[in-house]
Amino acid sequence: MRGHDLAALRRMNTNAVLRSLRTQAQTLGQLSTSTGLSRPTVELLVEELVAQGLAEEAESVTGRSGRPARSFRFRGEAGHVVGVDIGLHKIVLLLSDLSGAVSAAEREDIDPRMSGPDRLAFLRARIDRFLVDHKVRQDDLWALAVGVPGVVDDSGRILSVVVPEWTDLDLARKLGSAFSCRILAENDVNLATLAEHWRGAAQLADDVACVLAGRRSSCGVLIDGRLHRGRRGGAGELGLLPQLGLARAQDVLIWEGERREGESEVEALARAAGEGDPAALEVLDRYAARLAPGVAALVLALDPELVVLSGGLTPAGGSLTPLLVRHLRDITLHVPRIAVSTLGEQGVALGAVRKALDCVDEALTQAPGALPPLPPPVR
């Protein structure tokens, strides 16, 4: 609805070049064709990006005949983001540069009985130590995202059933005093969904429902490739509806068969099912039957392209999906593709990285000039 002037046009074009450069290092000629801009224009814009430290000249590709073209690449090392997953039992931290290359990962168990305030202090100190250990200065950290096991509303407040003391906590603001970058809090399953779309099982789909089935049942929803949070951040919480029986689905997951050393009950079940053990398959089928109504409700409500299953049972995914598909066939209009999460324990933290990068993206898009020290969130 609003018009644009020449400066805005320039910003848009700078952005187009930056985006294209970020997917892959390219020569000026390639950039010209990929953006649709003329070569001289691209050259000008790239020079600007180089001056800002967001791009730099790379080795020119040789081998073909003709004068070798100058090649440029996105300078991911211009800044870093951190993604954190703080669950009830553990914390996972990931360090990534602006290009999304993860350069450090840490994991630590947490006492599930840790109190709310202690937990917050722990989180702050743990992130701080993580940054120090990996030599990330405050002004090199552009954004920080934290995944929590609870609904996060638009204002950033948490409605947590897993850590009751964190209810109504504005986590981003509490962390804001310790870190000067953008800080984001988000529901863990939503982040896992983002991660699956970025680097997991949902890379090729834009309408995705990601079902977490485990101690807690929840679901993340991606529409048109973007996270759908809902009015109060509560989209996907189908686990709460008793009629669908998701909450108690895992009760049927009992495996009394052989259990090799170091295997958990679920791992043993998954292995047995993979080997074709009829008893194991029967257990899985009962589980699929319990999962089906909840998944069907999602499928009927959203008609997604893909449903991703995540949670404790992913090792058995290969055996589980055909069983689930069979149950879904009876109660849905179209059975979508079903896939199993490929990211494991790092999924949520990786989604947090993606969310932090999205935040950086947005800031870059709006003002590709003044960047490195992103201001803290305005509230």
Added chain:
Amino acid sequence: MRGHDLAALRRMNTNAVLRSLRTQAQTLGQLSTSTGLSRPTVELLVEELVAQGLAEEAESVTGRSGRPARSFRFRGEAGHVVGVDIGLHKIVLLLSDLSGAVSAAEREDIDPRMSGPDRLAFLRARIDRFLVDHKVRQDDLWALAVGVPGVVDDSGRILSVVVPEWTDLDLARKLGSAFSCRILAENDVNLATLAEHWRGAAQLADDVACVLAGRRSSCGVLIDGRLHRGRRGGAGELGLLPQLGLARAQDVLIWEGERREGESEVEALARAAGEGDPAALEVLDRYAARLAPGVAALVLALDPELVVLSGGLTPAGGSLTPLLVRHLRDITLHVPRIAVSTLGEQGVALGAVRKALDCVDEALTQAPGALPPLPPPVR
């Protein structure tokens, strides 16, 4: 990801002016502030729009001191669109100009036993007659949208349970031979949802679920103000899930109390409930209890801002909503606002008009130059 040149900038700005002008007639000065463009630029663009026939000078507003400003308005009469609702029992046709002003409405009963081919021929002839009767020439008709009682997939094919013979029919293509404009087919409930957002109960909300409860149970989903159709157009079809019991919800709607002359059973029930009749309220409460799981599934899956109830029971809406809210409170995280459809029998056709206008919009946005005879859909 692609760059833009000056011509594209111009298109964008022309569009901004057109959009602004369409919401309301304005002076050049007002357009300048509303679009953020300078006055000379706005003047240039408006002149162009006038030359294209999309805008014209209106009476300048006088009364205030100072030289009166020239005022311009969108020329809605530059073209027309038609929205059609063809249900099992009736057809509704609406004629609208490009500004969305409905200038003609017709309704006609249909024999529900009419065969599929006859029904198609009837639809074509009926639209044709409608156009002739209201003196709309073919090249004055920019788009035509038809709502059907069934799922319409992306390719335009219908999956209809109401008119079985229309299954797999590509309605738009079939009508394409008779009309030279853009033709669109869409699920009726989806269109009703669009209509509620445009001119009904959902004008102020952008995340909306619109529940049709009646002979057939279905639902339309609006996310970020846009219709969410789902991968195969099947989003919102929660009525099909037996666990939620939507399909049989209306079975409890039995009213054996007083029935005034001309009243249907449901109307009598609604009136009695409105008068506080305890028996009527009990019936409604039983109905609300049956509706609740399905609505809760939607609410938990999407966390919408607003749920709109439509269908046969809308006359009782005022009594029904508080009952439904009470049932929802137990099984959802956040109870959204509940509203009752205000559009009645014209809702679907009005949504079809909106869809046709959206199609015109898109075409205008892409090429605000060569317009009046929009080419038929490319397939």
Added chain:
DNA sequence: ATATTTATGAAGGACTTCTTCCTAAAGGGC
């Protein structure tokens, strides 16, 4: 060593927007 291919870089032209300044037209006060 020469020809070919491809990229570079500079110059000129076209287009769009903005700012600025002066003029025009209406209403209100004297």
Added chain:
DNA sequence: GCCCTTTAGGAAGAAGTCCTTCATAAATAT
């Protein structure tokens, strides 16, 4: 009825952005 104030209209000039074109440079292939 005249003048002043207020607001809009219109023209000119300047700045910015992009495109096209052409001569030049630097590799590889013959």
